[in-house]
Amino acid sequence: MVYALIVLGMLACALLAVHARRLMVSALWLAGASALASLLIYLLGAPEVAVIELSVGAGLVTVLFVFAINIAGEESAAVRPLVHRPLAWGLVALALLLLGWLTWPRVLISPAPQTASFVQTFWRDRFLDVLLQIALIFSGVLGILGLLTDGEHKGAA
């Protein structure tokens, strides 16, 4: 029952994030969806990723969204969607049907062993991922510089 409530709340937050008219409200609903997703991840037996998802997904990313919306300014959502809504719903339903058909036989989730060492897997077996993450973090620094550069131009103007 707890799982169902969390999933329902998460999906409601995600839908409201997509449908909200104001960007700031949308970013806050996204933070709510992220927090509930991290709770679900914790219940599935992955506390390390849950903590990182909560701090990065619900914290840092929300701060970045608020910062970017403050710089770019609110803009009301366009009336005409990019793709017609019935066509978009049809495509989404088709994709979900295919995905559900592929993943349905594998839904049996057994209790995760708590003795498995995340540290060993992450630092020894997946060391290439660590290097990739370092490179990505440097790209993120460049992205932050891109965000800040605009503020300086505005200040100069």
Added chain:
Amino acid sequence: MSWNIGVIVLAGILGLLGVGLYGLLVLRNLIKVVIAMQILVKGAILALVAAGAAQDQISLGQSLALTVIVADTIVSVVGLALAVQVRSHCGTLDVRALSRLKK
């Protein structure tokens, strides 16, 4: 932790993926496109952790999910920086404004 929980989590994953895909198809505001992409990636992170739990390899699922979280955050930062720059150059956040770059 049994069949019921697996079905509920799978429904959540498919729901997040569906909402994110729908947002990517429909939305025209650049910042909202980044938000839709975030929702899509949350479904992928949840799927990685659930797959790790299902296969008794939660450490592998966690390390892959961690990589996806870092990559997703960086993509969001770059996307938001792009949106801010597009707003300052074109005066709007509409995706269709990008097709008028030669003006």
